[in-house]
Every structure is written in structure tokens, then in C-alpha cells.
Amino acid sequence: MTPAIAPDIAVARSHTAKRLSILDAAARVFCREGFAGANIDLIAAEAGVSRQTVYNHHGDKENLLVAVVREITERINAGVFETLATFPDKPVDLEAELVGFAVRLNQNCMCNRDGKFLRKLLQTEGERYPDLFAGWREHGPAKTWAALAARFARLALSGWLDLDDPDVAARQFLALVNADLQMALIFGDTVSEAQLRTAATNAVRCFLRAYGKPRPA
Amino acid sequence: MTPAIAPDIAVARSHTAKRLSILDAAARVFCREGFAGANIDLIAAEAGVSRQTVYNHHGDKENLLVAVVREITERINAGVFETLATFPDKPVDLEAELVGFAVRLNQNCMCNRDGKFLRKLLQTEGERYPDLFAGWREHGPAKTWAALAARFARLALSGWLDLDDPDVAARQFLALVNADLQMALIFGDTVSEAQLRTAATNAVRCFLRAYGKPRPA
DNA sequence: ACTTTTTTAGACAGACTTGTCCAAATCGTC
DNA sequence: GACGATTTGGACAAGTCTGTCTAAAAAAGT
Numbered sequence: 001m002t003p004a005i006a007p008d009i010a011v012a013r014s015h016t017a018k019r020l021s022i023l024d025a026a027a028r029v030f031c032r033e034g035f036a037g038a039n040i041d042l043i044a045a046e047a048g049v050s051r052q053t054v055y056n057h058h059g060d061k062e063n064l065l066v067a068v069v070r071e072i073t074e075r076i077n078a079g080v081f082e083t084l085a086t087f088p089d090k091p092v093d094l095e096a097e098l099v100g101f102a103v104r105l106n107q108n109c110m111c112n113r114d115g116k117f118l119r120k121l122l123q124t125e126g127e128r129y130p131d132l133f134a135g136w137r138e139h140g141p142a143k144t145w146a147a148l149a150a151r152f153a154r155l156a157l158s159g160w161l162d163l164d165d166p167d168v169a170a171r172q173f174l175a176l177v178n179a180d181l182q183m184a185l186i187f188g189d190t191v192s193e194a195q196l197r198t199a200a201t202n203a204v205r206c207f208l209r210a211y212g213k214p215r216p217a
Numbered sequence: 218m219t220p221a222i223a224p225d226i227a228v229a230r231s232h233t234a235k236r237l238s239i240l241d242a243a244a245r246v247f248c249r250e251g252f253a254g255a256n257i258d259l260i261a262a263e264a265g266v267s268r269q270t271v272y273n274h275h276g277d278k279e280n281l282l283v284a285v286v287r288e289i290t291e292r293i294n295a296g297v298f299e300t301l302a303t304f305p306d307k308p309v310d311l312e313a314e315l316v317g318f319a320v321r322l323n324q325n326c327m328c329n330r331d332g333k334f335l336r337k338l339l340q341t342e343g344e345r346y347p348d349l350f351a352g353w354r355e356h357g358p359a360k361t362w363a364a365l366a367a368r369f370a371r372l373a374l375s376g377w378l379d380l381d382d383p384d385v386a387a388r389q390f391l392a393l394v395n396a397d398l399q400m401a402l403i404f405g406d407t408v409s410e411a412q413l414r415t416a417a418t419n420a421v422r423c424f425l426r427a428y429g430k431p432r433p434a
Numbered sequence: 435a436c437t438t439t440t441t442t443a444g445a446c447a448g449a450c451t452t453g454t455c456c457a458a459a460t461c462g463t464c
Numbered sequence: 465g466a467c468g469a470t471t472t473g474g475a476c477a478a479g480t481c482t483g484t485c486t487a488a489a490a491a492a493g494t
Contacts, residue, residue, distance in 0.1 A: 014491085019414070019439090030250070032344065035251070036250060037251065037252070037253025040482070046458090049441085052443080053441060055484085060482095060483085120340055120341075123341065133404075163307070172423050174396070175395060175396030176389055176393065178392060179388045179392030179393075180306075180385070182391075183354075183358060184357075186343070187339070187350075202385050206385075206389050206428075210423045210426035211423075228483085231462085232470085235470095256450090257452070269471070271472080278453090281440075
């Protein structure tokens with residue numbers, strides 16, 4: 001069995017390697033130039049692959065865009081899921097731990113390369129291909145917000161927070177975390193970790209002034 | 218004098234009318250299709266003008282983009298300036314008046330057509346033409362934030378607010394106001410006034426829980 | 435070593451755009 | 465009604481891009 005499978009894996013590996021390389025280059029070029037301005041020759045060159053190979057793998061330019069979006073949304077969802085698992089459910093120092101969580105969230109989901117790409121692709125092609133992002137639209141932010149809201153609700157139950165509406169609080173938490181990064185995000189600048197920490201600290205401080213309670217017994 | 222000027226004005230008027238019509242159509246098409254995908258024939262058609270006229274007015278496609286961005290940023294800046302003047306400097310019911318202000322801000326600046334266009338153009342072409350938006354980058358949001366921060370500082374002085382850093386508070390106020398609209402803004406949906414009011418109410422309530430003080434005497 | 439699959443490079447047609455040119459037509463003014 | 469400026473429609477060359485095709489080369493598998 002193993003000898004029969006091993007070659008398959010080897011083939012699949014090089015195949016997959018090229019596939020990923022193409023998707024990566026395509027993501028970069030689509031984001032930089034927009035769908036209409038993206039040049040398949042350029043994508044092939046950046047992927048270190050011949051143009052024909054691009055067509056062999058993904059057939060169409062539109063198809064390639066679909067594959068890129070699928071890939072990126074999957075990676076982002078994975079990052080969000082992973083980061084949500086680090087939420088401070090049983091905090092000791094709530095402020096510090098929420099700051100850490102906010103920094104992780106931004107580093108793993110919003111401010112990394114994938115986040116930037118998704119934001120840009122969504123903005124540029126969202127209206128032209130509405131069903132392209134329909135899946136992410138339903139399973140992405142809404143799920144994230146709901147999960148975060150559930151965590152906040154638990155913190156409220158255990159006496160750390162005083163909340164009217166956990167869903168609103170979750171959205172506000174995320175908005176506050178990005179408050180200081182708006183400009184950088186909109187201009188596509190890279191944000192240093194120091195900026196990230198400052199932003200998160202300001203956000204959590206405001207959030208806890210609004211919804212925090214003295215540490216429960 | 219008047220007979221000598223009148224024709225000039227008449228000429229200028231029709232000229233200007235066509236100019237605006239072209240800029241309007243160009244903004245729509247650039248935003249919908251991106252710069253590379255925008256078709257000058259289409260712009261001319263949507264402007265109800267022949268293609269040659271577009272070239273007569275703006276020469277180049279790139280030049281046309283510059284003109285569009287200049288036009289939009291000017292309108293946005295005017296809207297911001299106008300709306301900032303309605304800030305409740307001497308409030309009676311601070312919460313209600315801040316909600317009203319937030320709604321106006323969104324209606325006149327962020328959520329209207331110009332705001333949507335600027336966001337999209339910035340996202341799509343900001344990296345390719347960095348100096349195109351350099352002017353707005355310096356004189357736009359930074360000025361807005363500073364002006365808003367000054368208003369909040371005055372509210373703090375007169376005993377309505379308890380602020381550490383008015384600049385941070387201003388950015389947080391704006392972030393909170395958009396917290397509930399993120400999805401709609403990112404997907405380019407239109408937002409109803411009811412949504413705007415709800416979002417503003419949630420935002421102001423959170424903001425005042427964090428920074429509000431009981432009404433001064 | 436032989437076979438099969440994948441990749442490559444290049445040529446290619448078809449379509450589409452941009453920006454220019456020009457002659458006819460339209461418009462407002464004298 | 466005549467004049468000058470502006471607009472129009474269409475034709476045009478030059479360039480770019482997509483997607484296909486082909487035969488050679490490379491890689492992988494048996």
C-alpha cells in the first residue's frame with residue numbers, strides 16, 4: 001500500500017506546491033492590480049511557472065480568482081478560529097489578557113497579509129461577483145461576532161463585565177481595537193507590533209471603562 | 218462689461234455641466250470596474266457625451282482619475298467641515314445630541330455616495346498612486362480627528378466628559394459609530410436611516426458609559 | 435530503460451482599449 | 465443669417481491581453 005501511495009503523494013506534493021505558488025502569486029497580483037488589471041503572464045512569472053501551467057491548473061482567469069478567494073477565506077477562518085480559542089475565559093488580570101487577545105486577533109486575522117488581501121479583494125470585486133464572497137459573508141464575520149459575543153456573555157455571567165447586549169459589545173470591541181489602525185489599514189501600510197499593542201491597550205481600556213466591573217471575588 | 222461676461226458665463230456653464238457629468242460618470246465607472254477595467258467609451262456613454270469630449274476635457278485616462286479624486290475629496294472635506302459645525306458644544310441632553318451628530322456625520326460623510334467612492338478608490342488605487350491621495354491623507358482624516366478631539370476636550374472642560382486623551386476618544390467615537398455598519402460598508406450595501414440611528418445610539422451609549430459624567434450643574 | 439504525465443516556450447487569432455485625427459453637425463452669440 | 469467654439473460619430477493605428485494550440489523538454493513512475 002505504502003509504495004502505491006507514496007508516488008501519488010509525491011506527485012500531489014509538487015502539483016500542490018505549484019498550485020499554491022500560483023495561488024499565492026495570483027493573490028498578490030489581483031490585489032495589487034485589480035482583477036481587470038491583473039495580467040496572467042505576470043502571475044505566471046511571479047509564480048515561477050509558465051503561463052500554460054496557470055491555465056492547466058485553473059483554466060480561467062475568473063476561475064483563478066475564485067480559487068484565490070476560496071483559499072484566502074479558508075486561511076482567515078482558520079486563523080480566527082484558532083485565535084478565538086485563546087480568549088481569556090478565566091482571566092486573572094482581565095485588562096492585560098484582553099489586550100493580549102486583541103493583539104493576537106489583529107496579528108493573525110486582520111492585519112496579516114491574508115487579511116489585507118481579503119479586504120482589498122472584497123472591496124474591489126465584491127460588488128461584481130456578489131456570490132463569490134457569499135460564503136464568507138455568512139460563515140465569516142457573523143460567526144466570529146457570535147463566538148466573541150458568547151465569550152463576553154460568559155464573562156458577564158462570572159461577574160467580570162456588565163453588559164446589556166453581548167452582540168453589540170462584541171462588535172464594539174472589534175471596532176475599538178481597529179480604531180487606531182484605520183488609517184494604516186485603509187492605506188495598506190504595515191503596522192508594527194508596538195502600534196498594535198498601543199491600539200489594543202487604548203481599546204481595552206475604553207471597553208472596560210464602559211463595561212468592566214471590579215474584579216469578582 | 219456684462220455683455221462681454223455673460224457669454225463667457227453661459228459657455229462656462231454648459232462646459233461645467235458637461236465637466237461635472239463626466240466626472241460623475243467617471244467616478245461611478247472607476248469605482249465599479251476599477252481603473253484598469255474602466256472603459257472610456259462606457260464613461261462617455263454614462264455621461265451622455267461623446268468619447269472625444271471626454272478626451273477634450275481631461276486629456277488622459279489617468280488625468281481623469283486625478284480629477285475625479287480631487288472632486289470627491291473636496292466634496293467630502295466640505296461635508297465633514299459642515300457637519301463638524303453642528304457638534305453639540307453646549308448640550309442639554311448630551312446623549313441625544315451626540316446621537317444626532319453621529320447620524321449626520323455618517324449621512325453626510327461616510328455613508329453617502331462620495332464616501333463609498335472615496336473608500337473604494339482609495340482601496341483600489343491607493344497603493345498604485347500614493348501621491349494621489351497624499352493631500353487627502355494629510356488634510357482629511359487627521360484634521361477631522363483633531364477637530365473632533367478639540368470638541369470633546371471642551372466637553373471635558375465643561376464637565377460633561379472625563380477624558381484621558383481627547384485624540385484617542387475622538388478616534389474611538391468614530392470607530393464605535395461605524396461598529397455596527399462594518400459589514401454594510403465593506404460590502405457596499407446601502408444603509409437605511411434606521412440602521413444609522415441604531416448604530417449611533419449603541420455607539421454613543423457605549424462612549425458615554427466609558428467617558429460620560431453626570432450632567433454638570 | 436521505457437512510458438506517461440506534466441511543464442514549457444512560443445506562435446497565434448480574436449477581441450478589446452486607448453488615444454488621435456477629421457469632417458460634419460450642433461449650439462449659443464452677434 | 466453668419467460666425468466661432470464645442471461637440472459628435474466614426475475611422476484609425478498601435479498596443480495589450482486572453483485563451484488555444486503545438487511540439488519539444490523535463491519530471492515522475494514502473
